Amino acid sequence: QLQLVESGGGLVQPGGSLRLSCAVSGLALDYYAIGWFRQAPGKEREGVSFISRRGGRINYADSVKGRFTVSRDNAKNTVYLRMNNLKPEDTAVYYCAAAYSPSEYLPWTAREYAYWGQGTQVTVSS
Secondary structure, three states: OOEEEEEOOEEEOOOOOEEEEEEEEOOOHHHEEEEEEEEOOOOOOEEEEEEOOOOOOEEEOOOOOOOEEEEEEHHHOEEEEEEOOOOHHHOEEEEEEEEEOOOOOOOOOHHHOOEEOOOEEEEEOO
16 A cells, blocks of 8 residues: 655744655655645645655755755655754645656656655744
């Protein structure tokens, strides 16, 4: 059974850090690009970061460049999102998603990602 499970969210003060994990089961992770998305209350879902099947291509939203780092460990079937210098505007539910991409093509729109996790809440507040 294909499953993506996010973890690592929580409450953190502005300037703090969190590391999100996306544990994947039921598919061969090294054939899939992974995207991190977030959705804040009353706002549309937005792409945060994307990593190709072997990590050769990585993209970030402008709002998180220099603060967030995506990585993956295909042997552990896990993808990570390290978030530093968090701001209140980073508050959202964060989702990981998988897109079949056997080349190094890196999808960057939500509609290209077929499989989604349930999300983990990140709240940045003092």
